[in-house]
Structures are given as C-alpha cells and as structure tokens.
Amino acid sequence: MRFSLNQWTTRHWPLPDLAAGCAAAGVSGVGLWREPVAEYGAARTAKLVRDHGLTVTSLCRGGFFREPDAVAVNRRAVEEAAELGAPVLCLVSGGLPEGSRDLDGAVARVADVLAELAPYAGEHGVRLAIEPLHPMYCSDRCVVTTLAQALDLAAPHPSDQVGVMIDTYHLWWDPAVWDGIARAGAQDRIALFQVADWITPLPEGVLTGRGMLGDGCIDLRRFRAAVDAAGYTGPIEAEIFNEALWAMPGPEALSLTLARYREHVE
C-alpha cells in the first residue's frame, strides 16, 4: 500500500492517537511535521511510529532560506529526519525578504543554501525535496513556483541528496507539468508525491482551502499515472489543509481520505 497520511491532513489528531489510528486502518506510512514532533519529542516519536509498524515517509518541513540562520535550522531538520528514519525532508523555500522586489536574488539564495545543505543531508541519509509551491505563495512562502525551476535548482546536486516534491495542488495548472514529471523521472529526482485537490473559492490568506481528493478539478489519477510512468514507486502522501477536514475526528478524516484515495488516485 502506497498511501501515506501527512500529519497536517489531520492536524489536531494527537500523535499517539494518529499512530494507533493509522495502524488500525492498515495505513503504514505517515508524513510528520517538525512542530508536533518537537512537542512530543523526536526520540519518543521515532519509538512510537516504530512500535506501531509505521514508516515515516517524510518530514515537513525545512526551507525558508531567506532567514539568516537558514543553514543551521535546516541542518537540525536534517538530523531530525534522520532520527525519525524519514528518507525525505520537504523544503518550502521561503518568499521574498520584507520589502524586497528581488525575486532572482531570492532564488539565488535558495541555490546557495542548498549547496551548503546537500552534502550534510547526504551524510545523514536524508534526501532534500525541493517543493515548488503554487505561484499564489511566491511572495510570502516559496519563490520556487514550477517543477522546471525546482529541477534546475536540484540539477547541480547528486540525485540521492536533492530531489523534488510533486504535489498535485501546487502543480496542476502548469501546462509544462507533464514534461516536467517525465524529466524528473529521467533524472531520478522524484523524492515524493503528494496529493490534494483544487477547489474554489479560495479562503482569505489562501492557506486552508485545499480540497478533499475528488472534490475538485484536478485529474489526480493522471498525475499518479504520470509519476508511475516516470519510474516513481514510492509513497503517495495525502496532504490536505482544509478547515472542514480539521474539524472532523481523526479516525473519520483518515477513513474519508483513504476512501477517496482509493476512488481517485490508486
């Protein structure tokens, strides 16, 4: 089973309950987030997931490269991923510095910090996954907005150190995405595949309006077929930021997500 539950899909579900709930539902993969892991304790989380027979498919998230302490912060994130046995650290690259209009400069900064981090990640057996975010987040969250750009940023590094994240929510609109997925596969760069659907109207701030699988307009199965055709055989993480979903009890939210995954992705 390739399905993995990204923790933010059920963000109010306490870690021990989430681990038990996944095990009970036959789900063997989870994508974890640094903040709740830190709160519960990294070593304790590692034991918890191990005790429930779970695999950590990714740690979210490193990045935010515009911060002055980005290298140090991301090194700690790499160490945490290694401690959890997560093969992939997701990178949200960060937006423009306050008051800046220098988009090229911000992207150059991403490249510079990546060059410092990549060997460190390699030493820890962790792969950095550059995540292109939807262009509506370009100014405040992530200056990397297309798969082609993420692949260009990954290119200078060994593919086992730096890959890319393919997230349907962020990439579905791009006419070049199918070529990009094929290129990513040919270059062995697909670090992880995440799924969420696109619905409108977008909420204020556009952070919490992702759609449950099947509720929106993304051809999710075409994406799954494309990453498969590109040679990707890894986990498929459901990562859905949605207020209505967050209001549901964890087991119900997982059950719904799993059913929709089977209907629209698998």
Place this chain on the structure above:
Amino acid sequence: MRFSLNQWTTRHWPLPDLAAGCAAAGVSGVGLWREPVAEYGAARTAKLVRDHGLTVTSLCRGGFFREPDAVAVNRRAVEEAAELGAPVLCLVSGGLPEGSRDLDGAVARVADVLAELAPYAGEHGVRLAIEPLHPMYCSDRCVVTTLAQALDLAAPHPSDQVGVMIDTYHLWWDPAVWDGIARAGAQDRIALFQVADWITPLPEGVLTGRGMLGDGCIDLRRFRAAVDAAGYTGPIEAEIFNEALWAMPGPEALSLTLARYREHVE
C-alpha cells in the same frame, strides 16, 4: 504619455466623470469595460471619449470560451471594440466547465474559438489579446496561465489579429517570463502592457486584492524595461482591482495611480 487608466481601477467613477477627470489630469488613454459601456451606450461612449480627446486603449473583455455561445458573444465584443476605436480586445479565456477535470480539453476549446474569431477581429481592425491570468484563477476564470502558453495559442494566427497581454500582476512570479517577453516581442505579439502590484494577504476569492503600484513586491520598472526592450511602444494601462482604491473618489484614485506610475513604472 503612455499611461492609460483602465476603467476598473476606478470602477465606481461614472463614465462622463471619468472622461472629464482623465482629460483634466492630462491622461489621454482609457481602457474600458463592456458592462459600463453597454450601460452608457456604445455610440454615446465613443462620442464621449472623442469629445474629451481620449484614446480607448483596450476593451475588456472577451473570452470565457467555455460558454456555448462564446463565438457569438465575442463577435459582438469585437464589434463594440471597433465602434469605440479600441485597437485591442482583452480575452480572459475562461476556466473549466462545471465538474470537468479536463484542462487540456478546455485549452483546446480556447484554440478552437480563437480560430473562429481571429479573422473576424482582423476584418474589424481589432487585435485579440490573449491574457494569461495568474494560476490561482485557472479553474474558474482562465485556463491560460503562462505567457509561453498564450504565445503558443497565438502562434497559428497573424500577429495583427492575435497578440498577448502582459500584465505584471499575473506574470511576475514566472521564472520564464523574461524569456517570454523577449519571444513575444520578436514575434510582434505584445498587444498591451498592464500594471498592478502584488500584495498579501490575498482576500477571500482572490479577486480584489491587487496592489497599488509600489505597494507590493513586483519589480514594475524591470517589466517596463523588458517590454520596451522587446520593441513595445504602446500604452501602459494601470488595472488595479482593490477595494480600498474603489472606495476613493475617482479624481483622488487617478491622481494616486498616476503619481505611483511616475515613481515606479515610467
């Protein structure tokens, strides 16, 4: 003076006041919208702008090609543009049909309707301007999301019949936009240049959150220099959808926009 006031920037300013206000401010170009023009009367509008020594730089907007009557509706829009003396009809291509996940099909529909419209526009001396909209509008407003894609759609048609719109608000995030502008210039496809700034947080529905020139993170002058370098010598329309701006009296809104244009674009 290349500055032109797009009517939607001061959307509550009645047409006669807007015409008088532009003339008084030394602004000689206006971009008009079909709905207020229809309300005032197309012939009457044509006379009004002529009497004030104004040039109509564009008519907004045709497009919405997913509608069954798209050809007929857009032919009427071409006729109205001709009646107003507007050299350019802006095209917002429309989103996905209700319930559809067929993005490629929707883009193919855009290409099909364009093929029917282009000669008709040519006969009327009106140039169709395909406008790539920001990808956050892909599902519900415009399946054309990048300048490269707009140029591909324009390519089969004579450049005096079909061009592209370059709007900073929609395109600023795209790492390929500078190459796209150069390509658009080399192919003589730049029909119009529009400016607005990018600010966050985005409002619910993401329609009315454009930034006043200089308030956001777009390097507007770099865009102006790029279209100039690509050979574009036409008008520069300020098109800013913003609730705070709409709440201002027309003359104040125009004065502010003009001052910011001089500071950040000219």
